[in-house]
Amino acid sequence: MQLLFEQLLNGLAIGSIYALITLGLALVYGILGILHVAHAGVYAVGAYVGLWLYSLSGTLLLAIPGSMIVCAALGVAIERFVYFPLLKYPPYVPLISSIALFLGLEEVCRIVAGPDLLTFPAHLPFPSFTVGGVFVSSTLTAVYSVTAIVLVFLWFVTTKTEFGLAMRAASQDMEVASSLGVDSQRVVDATFVIGSAIAALAGILVGIYYNQVYPTMGAMPAYKTLALIVVGGMGSAPGAVLASILLGLGETLLIGFANIPMPRDALAFIAMIVVLMWKPTGLLGRK
Amino acid sequence: MDYLVNVAIVISIQAIAACGLNVIVGYAGQISLGHAAFFGIGAYASAMLTTKAGLTFWGALPLVLLIAAILGFLLGLPSLRVKEDFLAITTIGINFIVEAVFLYTPFFGKALGIGGIPRIYVFGQRLNNQMLLGLCLFFLALTLLICWRFTRTWAGLSCFAVRENETAASSMGISPVRAKLSAFVIGTVFAGLAGALYAHYVRFISAGDFGFPVSISMMSMVVLGGMGTLWGPLLGAVILGILPEVFRPLIDYRMFLYSLLLLLMIRFQPGGLLGEHSFVRTAFRGLTGKEKGGVAGV
Numbered sequence: 060m061q062l063l064f065e066q067l068l069n070g071l072a073i074g075s076i077y078a079l080i081t082l083g084l085a086l087v088y089g090i091l092g093i094l095h096v097a098h099a100g101v102y103a104v105g106a107y108v109g110l111w112l113y114s115l116s117g118t119l120l121l122a123i124p125g126s127m128i129v130c131a132a133l134g135v136a137i138e139r140f141v142y143f144p145l146l147k148y149p150p151y152v153p154l155i156s157s158i159a160l161f162l163g164l165e166e167v168c169r170i171v172a173g174p175d176l177l178t179f180p181a182h183l184p185f186p187s188f189t190v191g192g193v194f195v196s197s198t199l200t201a202v203y204s205v206t207a208i209v210l211v212f213l214w215f216v217t218t219k220t221e222f223g224l225a226m227r228a229a230s231q232d233m234e235v236a237s238s239l240g241v242d243s244q245r246v247v248d249a250t251f252v253i254g255s256a257i258a259a260l261a262g263i264l265v266g267i268y269y270n271q272v273y274p275t276m277g278a279m280p281a282y283k284t285l286a287l288i289v290v291g292g293m294g295s296a297p298g299a300v301l302a303s304i305l306l307g308l309g310e311t312l313l314i315g316f317a318n319i320p321m322p323r324d325a326l327a328f329i330a331m332i333v334v335l336m337w338k339p340t341g342l343l344g345r346k
Numbered sequence: 347m348d349y350l351v352n353v354a355i356v357i358s359i360q361a362i363a364a365c366g367l368n369v370i371v372g373y374a375g376q377i378s379l380g381h382a383a384f385f386g387i388g389a390y391a392s393a394m395l396t397t398k399a400g401l402t403f404w405g406a407l408p409l410v411l412l413i414a415a416i417l418g419f420l421l422g423l424p425s426l427r428v429k430e431d432f433l434a435i436t437t438i439g440i441n442f443i444v445e446a447v448f449l450y451t452p453f454f455g456k457a458l459g460i461g462g463i464p465r466i467y468v469f470g471q472r473l474n475n476q477m478l479l480g481l482c483l484f485f486l487a488l489t490l491l492i493c494w495r496f497t498r499t500w501a502g503l504s505c506f507a508v509r510e511n512e513t514a515a516s517s518m519g520i521s522p523v524r525a526k527l528s529a530f531v532i533g534t535v536f537a538g539l540a541g542a543l544y545a546h547y548v549r550f551i552s553a554g555d556f557g558f559p560v561s562i563s564m565m566s567m568v569v570l571g572g573m574g575t576l577w578g579p580l581l582g583a584v585i586l587g588i589l590p591e592v593f594r595p596l597i598d599y600r601m602f603l604y605s606l607l608l609l610l611m612i613r614f615q616p617g618g619l620l621g622e623h624s625f626v627r628t629a630f631r632g633l634t635g636k637e638k639g640g641v642a643g644v
Binding site: 286332 | 432434440562565601
């Protein structure tokens with residue numbers, strides 16, 4: 060029983076991390092209709108920049124915002140120089156460009172920082188406690204709290220502010236929104252800023268959670284998050300979060316209790332194909 | 347010399363698979379990012395049939411092609427239900443699942459892969475590498491011939507129609523179902539053929555040889571050469587096969603240059619080197635002075 064609780068807590072943490080990465084992808088898909096595979100590259104860059112700033116300054120208070128700013132700039136650069144000019148082509152063109160960009164970012168990380176596994180020896184100032192004999196470590200509480208803060212922040216921005224209204228309008232129909240006075244270029248920029256900054260945060264959290272940063276850390280998230288936004292419903296942020304947390308729990312339970320000769324990484328894709336065949340709009344999709 | 351022959355064998359095998367992908371992506375317009383799965387299915391089928399069932403390469407080949415065709419048909423079924431982005435992700439998923447099946451099923455040798463795959467014999471003569479190259483080139487020529495013939499058949503023309511506008515095509519009485527499935531089956535059969543040749547060339551295969559990055563490199567070949575053109579995939583396979591050898595001294599930056607090339611190509615020349623409006627074609631037209639009157643402003 061105790062083991063089950065520990066598994067569930069770990070699964071919830073993994074799910075929260077998936078959710079942080081997938082959110083950016085869901086936001087970008089919602090607004091531009093592009094599958095932003097390179098988002099996982101931004102996430103890896105975020106972990107590296109965070110680690111670099113941390114080893115320079117010795118404090119996360121500088122490393123986290125610094126990495127978020129760098130990644131936000133990177134995200135906007137990708138959108139301006141790669142995606143925007145490709146919007147007029149069929150969707151596979153931006154998709155392939157995004158995959159190429161992802162591979163390139165991965166290589167840049169490897170060339171600059173070396174192919175070895177680096178450790179991220181930072182301590183997160185969050186409390187640890189014991190509930191009913193189950194120990195909840197400070198990294199676990201950190202992952203939960205950060206995810207909760209990000210979710211509340213995003214919910215507030217998208218539903219309670221004028222900017223959020225513009226964002227939702229642009230994601231429904233960018234042309235009509237523009238004709239009604241929404242500065243769509245600014246909305247798209249802001250979407251990439253928010254999504255990429257959250258990816259940087261996720262990269263740093265994962266680096267500390269597993270105490271490792273390596274060039275190919277984005278490889279599995281890159282494609283697994285695609286499956287997650289399909290399962291959640293294309294472009295639906297709440298759906299993406301729900302699917303991420305379900306997958307995190309499902310994967311951990313599958314590894315912990317079921318003896319299935321299947322790697323955990325295939326689970327997301329199997330779930331995705333089942334969803335696509337039975338309910339193509341996803342768990343919380345529109346229409 | 348032997349080194350050049352080895353490079354040429356790999357290029358011709360990849361060109362066969364890329365031509366198959368071109369039928370699906372270029373002719374029928376169905377984006378597939380899981381082609382390496384079918385390459386792997388061909389390789390594993392041929393390896394199992396020759397090592398476990400004791401067949402020869404030629405005895406196994408029809409069965410391998412049949413297996414590739416059936417699985418191509420089954421996995422082509424999702425393309426009837428999902429489109430574009432969704433199809434791309436579905437095929438990525440298929441690639442990961444097929445790779446996982448090879449990697450985790452004891453029947454397929456798990457992480458150890460399958461070794462001891464026999465060489466190919468022709469008329470009782472064991473093929474050395476030069477002769478194997480000849481065989482690969484023969485199959486490549488056959489592939490190109492079939493692709494060319496396909497574009498002249500009713501099925502090929504209906505693929506083009508479905509690619510341009512599915513709704514319009516079906517309103518003209520063309521069955522998108524039949525067009526897409528025929529493209530999928532032909533494309534995966536070529537991938538299976540390439541996989542079988544690959545298995546008997548390297549003689550040891552493991553799941554990692556057929557992962558998603560392989561699908562990306564096949565897609566790169568098609569995109570670089572020009573989707574939907576006959577010679578594009580071949581040109582792409584030759585360029586992307588030779589580049590790593592030329593850049594051997596820069597081996598550390600190889601993947602980086604590879605991804606940069608793909609990014610620049612798709613960003614500035616999405617039609618590929620041999621596609622319409624490409625700079626190669628424009629320059630060629632300028633040189634020969636042909637078709638000048640037809641295309642204003644080129």
